[in-house]
Amino acid sequence: MSLEPSDATVSFPRTPLPPAEVHKAAADQVLLAGAARLGEDRFEVAALWPGDHPLYHADPRGFGDPTLVAESARQTALHLGHRFHGVERSGERLMILNRITVDVTPPGLPHASEEALSVTMDVTSSRTDSRPSRDGDLPRTAMVLDAEFRIDGVRHARASVHWTALPARRYAVLRRRNGSTGEVGSPPPGLPPARPLAPEEVGRRHARDVLLATADGLPENRWLLTMDRTHPVYFDHESDHIQGMVLLEALLQAARTVRLRSPETASHRDVYVSAPRFTVDYAHFGELDQPVTVTAERGTAPEEGLVLTAVQGGRELVRCALADDETPEAAPR
Template identity: 25%
Template sequence: MPHDPAAALTFDTFVPPATVNRRSAVEVFVTDHTQVGPEEYAIAVRVEPGHPLWSDQVAPWHDPVAIIEAFRQAFVVVRHGYLDVQRGTPSAVQHLTLGVPELTAFRADGSAPLQGVVTVRVTRSDTAYDIAGTFAVAGAPAMTLSFDSVLFPRESYREIRAYQRTRRFADTAGAPAAPDTKPFQPEAVGRRDPSNVVIAPAVPDRPGRFPLLVDRTHPSFFDRDYDHIPASLLIEGMRQAALHTATEAGLRNGEAVLTGAELDFGIFVEIDVPAECVVSVTGEPGAITATVGIDQGGVRVASGTLTLTEPR
């Protein structure tokens, strides 16, 4: 019988936070890792049931979006541990696709962690990497996910960011100030903890456009220093906007689970310039497709579709 290196992975002890570019041990999901092929790697991950962000949803399910972060951490392990990429090298995700073929793997009982093995194939072209893989729970496929990531030389990154910030502030010169916004109540966006609400109600003359709220002290979204809004916060904003809007289509948002995504990220989204989550939904109760985007300074900086499923 062929030897399976992934079978020896353990889930007992988390790797040090710096291994996955985190500061707090609470934000670490990776427990073990190994190379299983020429460009293929297996990474054991565990998400604790008491995680302040990823275990906060109203629905009785582990949050599939947590596994996006698990994939990100897996890629950090691979690029630094196996591909000799220097730590601190800036990177950016440009496109992300995910699907959940088997939602039952995410059923939660409130006490057991979500744990499984992320298997990824990483291919490189110049400074870009294509990452594609699966997340399996007890050997059964639970999610497919792929994304591409661009790595920047540090000096090039500084030049790009300085140019983008100059353009963004020029684009917003003379624009109206952001309204004095208060966040939605948590239950309106499928959350329990008010600190995890990242959008506010749309103003009356701008339906379907929800101000994005950026709390730089949030322990999960800003666990390390960013000079832009991280993709995890953008994805959560788009999801919350979709969940709220889907109620008008008859979906009980407290039970809905994100089971698919196709997202494109353009230029970096500035922390200190107002941004909006834009959404429209189609479908029927139980299965909703949301067309989503992030607008900042009159520019669409992220866009795509989300699939929300109401388990039966």
């Protein structure tokens, strides 16, 4: 990622954007406060990270949740795409995540106390269109965003988002090819009796925030994805597939679980992975009516660290390579 710090001083209100601007339904899920264009593909974006968010809270050492970086970058990509890059808001295009990378500077992120934490992002965001189709359909639009996160002038993280805006007709064809056979919201068939993990095992505070469950016959490094579709954060708005941030959260919960269980890291309070470096690649849509297994394994390459995957029906939905500089990587061998 190549970014130069912004020399411009832009004043933003300390109020979140309307939820629709970032594809959210609830106002308390909006992290952005505004955006200003500094050049053709250069932007300054303001975010507000709340200290009392229902999901993203400080770890035992007081560092902020790194998922805030990924979610802020995702919301920024959507907002800039609509406001500055001409991506339609009318439903003529559907947004698909392809890749998210996050790199948090050790030892970790600051966390808001009583007032929301003001975050400034120096952003480059570009749009590339494919050739128009012969049938007059909208072109396929590829978007790339790189962001540098600063708090009180100090850089604390970097992130990038690669995503695609597909014409609605092409999206419908892609969804049919994915092979969904059940009603959205129907119970997954053929699951063994599952026992959700305890919140403290996955680094969360409440039972409803847990996305992983164990079951008889599953190895220690594999879990079933369990979803409460009334959850106010994971399912803030309706979707015809498992949303990308839900899958990312499940993988990060698996990473915390592995670290907590490992004798190499059990003595550390930092089971939350405060300063991670990870890359998440999305390969297939996850269907809401079919079981998903999440697996954590040691990567084969030194830079991979811990490799986390979510698989459904023999297809890998998403893969995350996570490294952490603070302590040795811990994974079942």
